[in-house]
Amino acid sequence: MRRLALVLALLALSAAQRSCGPEGLQKFYAKIREFAESDDNPFKDEVDEQDQAISRLESRIGIIFAEADKAVNQAEKYAQVLDNLEAQVEGIEGTGCEVGEFNCGDGFTCIDKVLVCDKHNDCKDGYDESEGVCFNPFETDSVWIGTFITDSCTTRQPQNMKLTITDAHPQDYLHSDVSVTAAIYLEASNFGEHVEANFRLHGDYYFGTRQMVFQPPEDDRLGIIIQYDGHHSRDATGWVVRESSLEKCAEIIFHRQ
Template structure:
């Protein structure tokens, strides 16, 4: 009988502990949610956004500003825009500046100014950061899906082709080299792939090079021309399941 009582007591204690832990977790979650949804956060994002916009306008009006500075500001603005939920629908390009104007992705870098400020045809917008011959190397931040689990990857851009009748995309041929450190050896695999670069969102999409149907999304909108984020994505659902931060070699 004593044993039963002890085990009953243990059950009660366990239940109590679970209840306390659940309540604590819920209150932490609620607090985080409240912090995130707060008006303060929104006001801060708005203020930041306004600051960036006026900086960009000021920079544009100054003679002798460098393309690098302008691109960094544009990228910052785009990232903040994405973070704050985006002011343009998916598939559209934000012209930037003080007036919020959106143009279709397919009008970016087609040789005709569609933004009032001409941002869709700026040299900074229409320069492909991943030129032919460029090499990008990096390590995983997380990897929940590759079979190989590489410790390092290198993306080599073999060629870029811009077709006259479809100048808004760059046709890309690339090779992904994956390295994994084994017990006694260094294993390297080399995977050729093809894809395209989109000037409007600064994303390069690469076809799955293997049977596992894992494609790649390379995000060059990092605010820094020397860095890119390589996401591995399941082709069918588009779910991103691995991230490598790449640096230009």
């Protein structure tokens, strides 16, 4: 009986489309909606039950997505904690390789830093050419704010510095490092005197050591080395170093804006 009613409704709809025209068809649709919502509709109870079932299903799906979002956020937090721990361990124990060498990620294979990101796989699994390794955090137009932690060598004794990367491009002849140009702004207030200074820096970012090395911009021959740990793309530790001995005489914590 219900199937017959449905067939008759479909036939009526087809006839209305052929003969009623736009205005008549709108009136016909209005009648159908009125009938569907009335108590005379034999399917009304089933439709109401289906609407309730759909509402319950939507509610359950919403709960599932909310739980999934929580799980993803927790996983990201755990991943960040693990990255922090790994970075701290590497900072304490080192990479297990000599100065100027790169660890292939297996704990014992070391290659020269100039072989890293040179478009040839030198580690067995190609780790030295992977996307995570061949990533330059000091890209063009990036801005880094540095806070001085210690300083036993600069004459201005600044509290903060602003480092703006104005250009970063691969070397034409050596793919293992990136040529970087930057502008640095220093600000210091000591003994009631406010000092500001601007410099232009030139240097290189080395994929194999994850170090940004800036040449000394002044006659005091103090350069800047910034160490990226490979885990925190927006944070790095830097030092002011004496060119002659590479002695670290000031420490700076950098954060990317």
